[in-house]
Amino acid sequence: MNKTFRPALAVLASTLALASAAPAFAGKVLDTVKQRGSVKCGVTNGVAGFSAPDTQGNWSGLDVDTCRAVAAAVLGDAKKVEFVPLNSQQRFSALQAGEVDILARNTTWNLTRDASLGFHFTTINYYDGQGFLVPKKIKVTSAKQLKGATICTQSGTTNEKNVADWSKAQGIPVKTVVFESFEASFKAFFAGRCQAFTTDTSALAGLRNKEAPNPDDYIILPELISKEPLAPLVRRGDDEWFAIVKWVPNALIEAEEAGITQANIDELKRSSKDPAQQRLVGTGDDLGKLLGLDKDWSYRAIKAVGNYGEIFERNVGPKSVLKLPRGANNLWNKGGLLYALPVR
Numbered sequence: 001m002n003k004t005f006r007p008a009l010a011v012l013a014s015t016l017a018l019a020s021a022a023p024a025f026a027g028k029v030l031d032t033v034k035q036r037g038s039v040k041c042g043v044t045n046g047v048a049g050f051s052a053p054d055t056q057g058n059w060s061g062l063d064v065d066t067c068r069a070v071a072a073a074v075l076g077d078a079k080k081v082e083f084v085p086l087n088s089q090q091r092f093s094a095l096q097a098g099e100v101d102i103l104a105r106n107t108t109w110n111l112t113r114d115a116s117l118g119f120h121f122t123t124i125n126y127y128d129g130q131g132f133l134v135p136k137k138i139k140v141t142s143a144k145q146l147k148g149a150t151i152c153t154q155s156g157t158t159n160e161k162n163v164a165d166w167s168k169a170q171g172i173p174v175k176t177v178v179f180e181s182f183e184a185s186f187k188a189f190f191a192g193r194c195q196a197f198t199t200d201t202s203a204l205a206g207l208r209n210k211e212a213p214n215p216d217d218y219i220i221l222p223e224l225i226s227k228e229p230l231a232p233l234v235r236r237g238d239d240e241w242f243a244i245v246k247w248v249p250n251a252l253i254e255a256e257e258a259g260i261t262q263a264n265i266d267e268l269k270r271s272s273k274d275p276a277q278q279r280l281v282g283t284g285d286d287l288g289k290l291l292g293l294d295k296d297w298s299y300r301a302i303k304a305v306g307n308y309g310e311i312f313e314r315n316v317g318p319k320s321v322l323k324l325p326r327g328a329n330n331l332w333n334k335g336g337l338l339y340a341l342p343v344r
């Protein structure tokens with residue numbers, strides 16, 4: 001070997017050794033969360049299936065479960081979450097100002113938001129697309145028939161911009177009416193102010209089933225006019241917290257791939273000999289320490305909310321009022337787009 005390369009290689013080797021042995025340094029957000037004893041999670045004011053309070057103020061939904069899983073992983077208790085309702089306009093400034101530790105609020109990951117707001121998107125927890133809800137009585141069965149229609153939507157969303165793009169690209173002029181509050185926007189629609197309502201189709205399913213005076217009087221049109229990959233996000237500047245909020249939801253997807261459920265996790269913790277399962281249930285390699293957590297971080301998260309498939313089923317799938325098909329949100333080896341990064 002050329003002698004001049006030897007010292008450089010030695011430095012590289014020792015750097016790599018250090019990198020693999022070094023413990024993670026807990027970031028400021030994790031310290032604050034531990035001191036406070038709760039995770040502050042920015043959510044919506046109420047979108048069925050994603051984040052909505054019941055009459056007693058108990059929150060549920062797919063985004064809510066992401067925050068509960070993080071709380072279980074870092075604080076050992078899925079209940080230690082403070083939910084902060086934010087409308088579409090308020091959500092980003094609240095995260096920037098440090099009013100929440102995580103924004104888990106049906107938020108679409110796109111270039112502008114990723115590159116200009118000072119955030120890191122973490123793991124996509126729902127692949128969505130924008131659509132239209134219309135009353136059956138107007139006899140519209142395709143978005144192509146919306147020429148000249150008045151369309152209600154909420155400001156501060158991708159939806160507002162997508163409908164303008166779609167209208168231009170398709171040569172279908174429409175009149176968009178935007179509202180700052182979600183409630184005001186859908187109430188106006190159900191009162192007949194607009195011929196169509198547009199937002200992410202998952203939210204349209206919630207609107208139709210939970211808010212419509214009579215769900216059977218409304219249909220969701222077949223066209224999807226955009227891609228809406230929804231993901232929780234965190235502020236930049238704390239790589240350790242970013243890693244936690246990236247790896248916890250990822251572990252819930254990996255748990256589904258590995259066949260670990262809320263019901264079988266304790267049995268697998270006792271008896272599994274499969275290294276992939278062992279890492280997730282806390283009996284294999286200790287990956288928690290690399291995140292500034294303990295060995296049972298993912299065990300607690302899965303035990304608290306279930307694997308991704310269970311979360312989907314309960315909140316938006318067959319066990320919910322939304323009854324959304326698994327579609328793109330199925331695992332990659334079952335025809336969907338979910339592909340967990342290896343937890344190893």
Ligand SMILES: N[C@@H](CCC(=O)N[C@@H](CS)C(=O)NCC(=O)O)C(=O)O
Pocket residue numbers: 043044045046047086087088105106107108154156157158159181182199200203228230
């Ligand atoms: N995914 C889209 C839309 C998200 C969004 O804010 N949707 C509205 C309409 S469903 C909402 O959640 N409103 C609830 C609220 O403001 O509390 C985005 O990130 O802009």
